[in-house]
Amino acid sequence: MSALPYQEFQDSITGAVAQFHAIPKSETIRVISHLDCDGIAACSIFLKALMRENRQYALSTVQQLNDEVLGNLQQEQYSVVVFTDLGSTSAAAIAARLEGKTVLILDHHEPESSPSHIIHINPHLHSIDGSREISGAGVVYLFCKALNEKNRDMAHIALIGATGDMQESNGFLHLNKAILDDALQQGLVEVRKGLRMFGSYTRPVHKALEYSTDPFVPGVSGSESGAISLLNSLHIPAKNGANWRRLADLTKEETQRLIAAIVMKRISIDRPEDIIGNHYLLLKETLDEFRDMKSFSTVLNACGRLDNSSLGIGCCLGDEKMKRKAVQNLQEYKRQIMQAMRWYESHQDSPAIIRHDGYLIINAGDHILSTMAGTMASILSRSGTIPDGTLILSLAHQDAANTKVSLRIAGQNRGNDLMSIIKQIASRVGCDAGGHKDAAGTLIKIGQEEAFIAAAQEIFQRLSMEEKIA
Ligand SMILES: [Mn+2]
Structure with missing residues (x-):
């Protein structure tokens, strides 16, 4: 793709930032975000930027932007409304309902065209694929970076949002890739190749194998005994003393043997070798659940699913107490999934x-x-x-x-x-x-x-x- 769409997209952001600067600091900014991993990441980046600007805000997160939500916004006294990771699909309704207010939409969903008095930032408006190349959090990140270079310190949060929206697939594309470069440059993230399996830092090896549905491993996925006997056959100890070993604890040589064995088990499957992927280590995180981007995004996703967006925002803003609460929320979410799956099975x-x-x-x-x-x-x-x-x-x-x-x-x-x-x-x-x-x-x-x-x-x-x- 030529560079022109990207230049136009960036120009639209620069223009929006200029309009944003013109908003008096006395105005409280009304922020509405999507209640999912990406939406939580998006509004966190935005809130941090607002705090840096010494601006007041009032935030809500919603599952969907329906007429009721727009009706309430219309009634409120706020004259500046910013939508993050939503809004584009209802741009016309927003324009009609919020006439007279200053409206900024920072989104990556398929947009409706909007009247010109709305500030509408969306990659699709410039023929850039917002379903693959950038998330809502990414769009907000680019806006905030243009507002103040200091906001580059939230680059990893933008990528966590993109991960939550399933935009990572053997790497990031275009705009997401550029955001990854920002994160790498600042030492926020390190990329390592490894088994494309969830829970490298959080699960015992045999559990990571048992729970792995993508990649699916015949005889091992869904079977604890299958997972244990695979490790036994490879002479990979499941424990180190009293402690379960995690994928991250295996030696390089053990990992290679495990990969070879999994490829063999998958030989009858389409692309049996499709088990290697990128791990994005978050170098400043100390808690296991936040050590890599996939598991961080899982924590945020669980916050959204159980309607605890404030916990997720706390995690993105680096609040350790909120992080521990969010881990408990994740356990509860897992219980709910188990219940749902049991209902389906029965x-x-x-x-x-x-x-x-x-x-x-x-x-x-x-x-x-x-x-x-x-x-x-x-x-x-x-x-x-x-x-x-x-x-x-x-x-x-x-x-x-x-x-x-x-x-x-x-x-x-x-x-x-x-x-x-x-x-x-x-x-x-x-x-x-x-x-x-x-x-x-x-x-x-x-x-x-x-x-x-x-x-x-x-x-x-x-x-x-x-x-x-x-
Ligand atoms: Mn999104």
Whole structure:
């Protein structure tokens, strides 16, 4: 790609910063951010920058920017409203509702075009792919860096946001890569090649192997005894004295033997050697859960899922007490996931689960937390237990009136755009939807579930038909 789009994107940021500087310091900045890992990272970077500027702020994090949220913002007395990691998909509604206020959107979701009185920063507006090249936290980071060079010290937080949005895949691309360079230069991050497995610093080796669904290891993933016998067969001790060893504790030579054995076990799988990845070590972090970017993003994700964004923000701003609380929050989140997965396993034959060639629909109602619906679908999509390319739709009640819907795809996504698929389905019941190519979702009324599921089945069947013909 030519340099021009990037120059234009940067120019749009420079312009926005100039407009921001013109806002009197007496104004309290109203900040609205997305309640997920990226959104938490995004608003943390922004808050730190505001503190540096000696500006007052009032923050809220929300799951989605609906009419109710916009209505409340309209009523409030704040005359400056900043949206981070959301806003672009509702730019027109924002412009209408918040007329007369100064509005700044810093986002990377597929944008609606907006009237010119809104300051709208989004890579897509310059033909840059915001689903892969930069996160909401990254957009905020670039803005804050242009505001004050000192904000470069938040580069790693921008990458944690990108990691939460699944933008790291054997490295970072373009804009994210440039942010990584900022982080490397300041000694915030170090990149190491290693087994692409979660929990290098937090899990005993056999547990890291057992829990590894991506990469999937036949006979080992999901089996503690399989994991232990693999280590035994390689003469890799699971313990060092009384302590469990972690992947990070293995010698170089042990790691190589383990990698070779895993490749052999995966020989019947597509790309069996696809088990090496980057580890991004956060050099200034002391607690195990925060030592690498993936696990830091998992902590933030859990904060979002359990509606504890303030803990996550505390983590990003370096508050040690908040970090310890966030680790407890992570344990609770894991308990909730286990519950959701157990519910799924034990309801295989119930009408709540519809299995079909090409798709799987899980209608969990009140049985799992709505914020777990997407997580459950993601876990299943990477479990290796569902045929590649299967669309996974999950539904769970968010409150007494609304149902949260999530769409994922099993295995590698070969060219499906999940956002456009769920938009088609949602439009049948008069709703809109949001998300990315690889993960999308929407909110419907509980009374619309039946019609929504019927529309989904019809559209999924048509898609799988087209796939077969193609
Ligand atoms: Mn995001």
